[in-house]
Amino acid sequence: MNELTITRPDDWHVHLRDGAALAHTCADMARYFGRVIVMPNLTPPVTTVAQAAAYRKRITAAMENAPRQFEPLMVLYLTDQTDAAEIQLAAASEFVHAVKLYPAGATTNSDAGVAQLDALYPVLAAMEEADLPLLIHGEVTDHEIDIFDREKVFIDRHLAPIAARFPGLRIVLEHITTRDAVQFVREAGKHVAATITAHHLMFNRNDMLVGGIRPHYYCLPILKRNVHQNELMEAASSGNPKFFLGTDSAPHARGAKETECGCAGVYTGHAAIEFYAEVFEQLDALDKLEGFASHFGADFYRLPRNRDTITLRKDPWQVPAELPLGESTLQPLAAGESLNWRVVAGE
Numbered sequence: 286m287n288e289l290t291i292t293r294p295d296d297w298h299v300h301l302r303d304g305a306a307l308a309h310t311c312a313d314m315a316r317y318f319g320r321v322i323v324m325p326n327l328t329p330p331v332t333t334v335a336q337a338a339a340y341r342k343r344i345t346a347a348m349e350n351a352p353r354q355f356e357p358l359m360v361l362y363l364t365d366q367t368d369a370a371e372i373q374l375a376a377a378s379e380f381v382h383a384v385k386l387y388p389a390g391a392t393t394n395s396d397a398g399v400a401q402l403d404a405l406y407p408v409l410a411a412m413e414e415a416d417l418p419l420l421i422h423g424e425v426t427d428h429e430i431d432i433f434d435r436e437k438v439f440i441d442r443h444l445a446p447i448a449a450r451f452p453g454l455r456i457v458l459e460h461i462t463t464r465d466a467v468q469f470v471r472e473a474g475k476h477v478a479a480t481i482t483a484h485h486l487m488f489n490r491n492d493m494l495v496g497g498i499r500p501h502y503y504c505l506p507i508l509k510r511n512v513h514q515n516e517l518m519e520a521a522s523s524g525n526p527k528f529f530l531g532t533d534s535a536p537h538a539r540g541a542k543e544t545e546c547g548c549a550g551v552y553t554g555h556a557a558i559e560f561y562a563e564v565f566e567q568l569d570a571l572d573k574l575e576g577f578a579s580h581f582g583a584d585f586y587r588l589p590r591n592r593d594t595i596t597l598r599k600d601p602w603q604v605p606a607e608l609p610l611g612e613s614t615l616q617p618l619a620a621g622e623s624l625n626w627r628v629v630a631g632e
């Protein structure tokens with residue numbers, strides 16, 4: 286197959302950042318995504334509907350002169366202080382579509398996240414009642430838990446009890462990385478789904494650590510063994526609507542990654558659907574790309590599927606070695622390498 290036309294895709298997990306970076310991150314997302322779920326881990330985090338409204342304005346302003354625009358779907362950041370009243374406000378708003386749980390200290394800008402999960406149950410009950418989805422960075426942060434086990438332990442200790450206690454709460458386990466997560470989501474009720482990134486489909490921890498340490502592959506949850514990677518590929522290309530596209534494109538300036546203590550995050554926004562197409566083609570599953578990228582996420586969020594299309598063509602091109610990020614630069618995934626697929630219509 287040399288050409289593929291699919292319903293316009295959406296990205297159900299992306300970090301656009303703020304300030305001068307928005308011009309660049311939004312331009313990449315605006316190329317062909319219809320809607321994007323905008324992660325709220327700014328400093329300070331987006332914890333209120335009023336802050337989400339203001340952030341949304343900055344995003345749309347950054348796209349004012351772009352050839353096309355995406356619709357930003359805003360997300361509130363849960364803290365130990367979030368109350369049911371804010372949840373109701375969010376549910377009543379037209380632009381907040383979910384609430385994000387970051388265990389405190391689990392990832393980039395999560396210091397303000399939740400320290401006491403049990404104490405939050407009244408807020409989760411309010412979300413279940415208001416039918417507002419809960420998005421989860423699913424990793425425990427206990428010092429004694431190995432970084433490669435943190436997702437599995439989170440599922441056992443926290444996610445399973447939450448899903449059991451709130452059966453009507455829609456939950457997205459974000460950027461899943463393990464066989465355990467795939468299994469849990471598959472077997473859970475119909476309200477539990479997961480996003481899968483392109484980089485967790487394309488790479489495993491060997492790619493990050495063999496022959497030298499590659500900071501641009503470092504993200505959280507961290508890349509796992511190839512058996513887990515294989516399970517993610519199988520889930521993404523299975524046609525199971527519980528698994529859908531979320532790039533977790535997470536830009537960090539080059540200097541913040543190539544340093545003694547580098548930030549977690551991989552930038553894939555410059556070639557998101559192109560990366561997924563590459564993976565699905567390798568799996569001989571290009572016919573499953575549309576469901577994963579353009580149907581299942583919208584269905585889960587109870588939003589209409591996009592009505593227009595984009596077309597990908599097999600026509601190799603070279604990823605730039607570096608991209609601007611506000612006043613800095615970043616190294617995008619596959620920098621300087623050749624990719625097979627390009628978007629030729631729908632941009």
Ligand SMILES: NC(=O)N[C@@H](CC(=O)O)C(=O)O
Nearest residue numbers: 300392393504505535549550
């Ligand atoms: N995925 C990452 O490694 N980093 C994300 C945060 C996140 O999604 O956990 C970021 O904001 O940089």
Ligand SMILES: [Zn+2]
Nearest residue numbers: 392422505506
């Ligand atoms: Zn995360």
Ligand SMILES: [Zn+2]
Nearest residue numbers: 300324533535
């Ligand atoms: Zn993320």
